[in-house]
Amino acid sequence: MLGPDQQVARPWGCWWLALALLPPLLALAICHGNDALYCAAFAFKRWRHGRPRARLPPGHMGLPFVGENPALKRYFRRARRPDGFVHDKQRRYGAATGGLYRTHLFGSPAVLVCSPAANKLVLQSPDSFGVRWPAPKLVGASSILNVDGARHARLRACVVEAVNRPSSLRSFARAVQPRVAAALREWAHKGTITAAVETKKVTFENICKMFVSMEPSPLTEEMDAWFAGLLGGLRAFPLDLPGTAFRRALRCRRKLSAVFRAELRRRKDAAYGGEDLMSALMRTEDEGARLLNDEEVVDNIVSLVLAGYESTASAFMWAVYHLAKTPHALAKLREENAAISRDKSGEFITPDDIPKMKYTARVVEETLRVANIAAMVHRVALKDVKHADGICLILMRKSYTFHTHILPMGLSLPSVNYE
Numbered sequence: 001m002l003g004p005d006q007q008v009a010r011p012w013g014c015w016w017l018a019l020a021l022l023p024p025l026l027a028l029a030i031c032h033g034n035d036a037l038y039c040a041a042f043a044f045k046r047w048r049h050g051r052p053r054a055r056l057p058p059g060h061m062g063l064p065f066v067g068e069n070p071a072l073k074r075y076f077r078r079a080r081r082p083d084g085f086v087h088d089k090q091r092r093y094g095a096a097t098g099g100l101y102r103t104h105l106f107g108s109p110a111v112l113v114c115s116p117a118a119n120k121l122v123l124q125s126p127d128s129f130g131v132r133w134p135a136p137k138l139v140g141a142s143s144i145l146n147v148d149g150a151r152h153a154r155l156r157a158c159v160v161e162a163v164n165r166p167s168s169l170r171s172f173a174r175a176v177q178p179r180v181a182a183a184l185r186e187w188a189h190k191g192t193i194t195a196a197v198e199t200k201k202v203t204f205e206n207i208c209k210m211f212v213s214m215e216p217s218p219l220t221e222e223m224d225a226w227f228a229g230l231l232g233g234l235r236a237f238p239l240d241l242p243g244t245a246f247r248r249a250l251r252c253r254r255k256l257s258a259v260f261r262a263e264l265r266r267r268k269d270a271a272y273g274g275e276d277l278m279s280a281l282m283r284t285e286d287e288g289a290r291l292l293n294d295e296e297v298v299d300n301i302v303s304l305v306l307a308g309y310e311s312t313a314s315a316f317m318w319a320v321y322h323l324a325k326t327p328h329a330l331a332k333l334r335e336e337n338a339a340i341s342r343d344k345s346g347e348f349i350t351p352d353d354i355p356k357m358k359y360t361a362r363v364v365e366e367t368l369r370v371a372n373i374a375a376m377v378h379r380v381a382l383k384d385v386k387h388a389d390g391i392c393l394i395l396m397r398k399s400y401t402f403h404t405h406i407l408p409m410g411l412s413l414p415s416v417n418y419e
Contacts, residue, residue: 035061038102038109057111058093059102067104069237076235076375083372086114106134107238122379132380135238135246138230138253140299145307154284155300162280169351171275175209177348195320196313200224203313211277211305212263223259226252227306235375253302260298277304311373318371319363333363 038061046055062068075085089101089112099115113122122129130148139145144155162168183202187193204224208214233249240247266272267282281297292300323330336359340349349357 031063032060034064034067034104037061038104057098057100057102059089059112061102061104061109066237067107067109069105072105073236086112089114108134123377125385128382128385129379130382131378133234133378135234135249138233138249139303139306140295142296143299143303145303158280158284159277159304162277166351168275172210173348173350176206179206179209181348195317199316199320200309200313203316204309207305207309207312211301211308212260213274213276213278214263219259223256226256227309230256230302230306231310256302257298260301261294264294264297277301314373315364315367315371318373319367322367322370323363329363332359336360 039056042056060068062071071088072085075081075088089103093101099113099118101112101114103110103112105112113119126148131145131152132148133139133145136146142151144152144159147155163172179202183198187198201224204227205216205220208216208220208223214220229245229252230249232245233252236245236249238246240250260278263278264282267274267279272279278297278301281292281300284292323333336357340353340356341347344353354361
C-alpha cells in the first residue's frame with residue numbers, strides 16, 4: 001500500500017512527463033499536420049471518385065498557411081542557391097518520380113515539376129494546363145501572363161509580330177548597340193564591376209527604349225526601383241499586410257500603372273503612331289475587331305517590360321560570368337566580332353550581319369543551356385490529369401498550381417562542345 005507522499009508524487013510525475021512530451025508532439029503536429037491534412041483530403045477524393053490506384057507525387061506541404069515558402073526564400077536569398085530547393089527534393093524523395101514533387105508555395109497547394117518529360121507535359125498541353133501566376137493582382141488580370149486560350153494566342157502573336165518585324169529588328173539594333181558599347185567602356189574604366197547590377201541597369205534602359213520609347217531620366221530610375229519591388233512581391237508569400245513584400249509590390253504596381261496610363265493618354269491625345277511595343281498593343285484587336293481597352297494595354301506593357309527586363313538581364317549577366325570564366329571562348333568571340341566590325345569600317349552590326357555570327361549565336365545558346373534565366377514558370381490544372389507512370393498529378397479541378405522549374409541539367413537542349 002502506497003503512502004500519502006507516494007500517492008501525491010505519482011500525479012506530479014505524470015504531469016512532468018506530459019509537459020516534457022508536449023513540445024515535441026506540438027512540433028510534430030505543426031511540421032506534418034498540413035501535409036497529413038492534404039493527403040487525407042486527397043485520399044477521400046480518391047475513394048469518392050473510385051480511383052484506388054491514383055496517388056500524389058512524393059513531397060511535403062510544409063507548415064500550415066505558409067507552406068514551404070520559408071524554405072524557398074532561404075534558398076533564393078540567404079543561401080543564394082535557387083536550384084538547391086529542387087536538389088533538396090530530389091535528395092529526400094529520389095529522382096525516380098518523374099521529376100514531380102508535391103509542395104505548398106505562394107499560398108496554394110502545388111506540384112513542382114523539374115524534369116524534361118514532365119515539363120513538356122505541362123507546358124505543351126494547353127487543354128490541360130492554363131497560364132496562371134500565383135498573384136494575379138501584381139501582373140494584372142488581363143495580362144498575357146494570366147490569360148489563356150484565344151486571348152493568350154492573340155496577345156502572343158501581337159508581341160511576336162511587333163518584335164520580329166524587320167523594321168523593329170533594325171530599330172532595336174540601332175537603339176541597343178550604342179548603349180551596350182557605352183556600358184562596356186564604362187565597365188572597362190571601372191575595372192571591377194558587380195555584373196548583376198550593371199547588366200540590369202543597361203538592360204532596363206534598352207527595354208524602356210524598345211518597348212515604350214522612354215529615354216533614361218529620373219523617372220526611369222524610379223521605375224527601375226518600382227519594378228524591383230514588383231518582382232520581390234512575385235517571389236513572396238501573398239500576404240497583404242503592412243510591412244510585407246507583397247504590400248510593397250502592390251504599391252509599386254499602382255505607381256507603374258499610373259505612369260503607363262499617363263503615357264497611354266498622351267499618345268492618344270497626340271495621335272502618336274510609333275513602332276514600339278506599346279503602340280503595337282494599342283493597335284491589337286480581339287476576335288470581334290475591338291481594340292484592347294486601356295487596362296488591357298497597361299496590364300500587358302507592365303508584364304512584358306518586367307518579363308523582358310528580368311530574363312534579358314539574367315541572360316546578359318550569366319553570359320558575362322561564363323565568358324569571364326572561359327578566356328578562350330571570349331577570345332574567339334572577340335575575334336569573330338572584330339572581323340565583322342572591320343568589314344563594316346567600325347559601324348554597328350545590322351540584322352543582316354547576324355547570320356554570319358555563328359560563334360556568337362553558339363555562345364548565346366550555351367549561356368541559355370547552362371544557366372537559368374527564369375526560376376519558375378507557373379501553370380494551373382484545368383482538369384484532372386494523370387501522369388504516365390500512374391502518379392496522379394491532380395484530382396481536384398483547379399486546386400493545385402504547377403510550378404515548372406528547369407534545371408540546367410534537365411534542359412532538353414543537347415550538350416554541344418562549341419570549340
